[in-house]
Each structure stands twice: as C-alpha cells, then as structure tokens.
Amino acid sequence: MPQIRIKYFTDAIERLTYIDGKSDWIDLRASEEVTLKAGEFCLIPLGVAMELPEGYEAHVVPRSSTFKNYGIIQTNSCGIIDGTYCGDDDMWRMPVYAVRDTVIHVNDRICQFRIFENQPKITFDEVESLGNKNRGGFGSTGKQ
Numbered sequence: 001m002p003q004i005r006i007k008y009f010t011d012a013i014e015r016l017t018y019i020d021g022k023s024d025w026i027d028l029r030a031s032e033e034v035t036l037k038a039g040e041f042c043l044i045p046l047g048v049a050m051e052l053p054e055g056y057e058a059h060v061v062p063r064s065s066t067f068k069n070y071g072i073i074q075t076n077s078c079g080i081i082d083g084t085y086c087g088d089d090d091m092w093r094m095p096v097y098a099v100r101d102t103v104i105h106v107n108d109r110i111c112q113f114r115i116f117e118n119q120p121k122i123t124f125d126e127v128e129s130l131g132n133k134n135r136g137g138f139g140s141t142g143k144q
C-alpha cells in the first residue's frame with residue numbers, strides 16, 4: 001500500500017483521510033480564511049505539504065459542489081503536483097477566481113486529489129504522414 005509522508009502547517013484543519021468504498025479521491029481543506037470579492041483571484045492555502053510515493057504525481061480538482069457553495073472556479077482546471085514538490089515549504093494551494101463575493105472558512109473542504117503514476121518517458125518521432133484514416137472530431141459524430 002503506498003504511503004504518503006505529510007506535513008501539516010496548522011492544527012486548525014482536520015487530518016486527511018482515505019475513505020474506502022465511496023470515492024478514492026481525498027478531500028482537501030482551506031487552512032486559512034479567505035475573503036474574495038467578485039472578480040478576484042487568490043491562491044487558497046491547503047495547509048499540507050507531502051512527499052508522494054516514488055514515481056507518482058497528484059492531481060487536484062474542485063469538489064463538484066465547490067462552485068455552488070463558494071462561487072469559485074479553479075483557474076488551472078486541474079492542479080498538477082509534481083513529485084519534486086516535496087520541500088518543507090511546498091504547501092499545496094488551490095488557485096481560484098471568484099465570480100461573486102464569497103468567504104471560504106478554515107477547514108472548509110474545497111477540493112480533492114488523487115495520485116497518478118507518472119507517464120512513461122516519451123520520445124517524438126517526426127513523420128510527413130501518419131498514414132492512418134482520419135477519425136474527425138469536435139462534433140463530427142452528430143448530435144444524436
């Protein structure tokens with residue numbers, strides 16, 4: 001079972017838990033109160049730094065209810081936490097844009113993460129033609 005070494009920056013947030021059986025994504029919490037006006041951007045501190053298992057990265061996305069509850073959008077859509085982001089000051093943060101005036105309180109669960117294996121090393125082989133049939137995309141299969 002992979003183990004993640006974790007450092008908490010505060011006792012004001014609950015400790016992370018892996019909840020077996022429901023969803024394997026793990027919720028993350030705001031570690032400071034953040035007040036935003038409509039149109040403002042902020043990096044919300046998540047109060048944790050981690051050493052991921054060797055060969056893994058983490059992806060951070062909003063919870064499905066986050067926009068409804070707080071009126072914030074994660075500006076990078078999906079945050080990618082590299083395995084090398086593991087220093088004592090490498091606190092995870094969520095970059096957000098507020099579409100309305102809002103307050104995020106300490107310990108509010110605002111996003112979630114899971115780990116993924118790093119993709120294999122890749123080289124690029126440049127060709128004139130790929131020699132395959134075009135599939136078509138962006139609506140080419142119709143509406144119904």
Ligand SMILES: O=c1ccn([C@H]2C[C@H](O)[C@@H](COP(=O)(O)OP(=O)(O)OP(=O)(O)O)O2)c(=O)[nH]1
Pocket residue numbers: 060076078079080081082083084085091092093094095
């Ligand atoms: O939503 C995020 C995205 C990134 N990070 C941290 C972890 C990541 O390993 C580090 C660097 O992120 P990234 O490589 O995406 O950014 P950068 O290289 O510093 O900047 P750039 O946007 O120029 O790629 O910042 C977060 O805490 N939250």
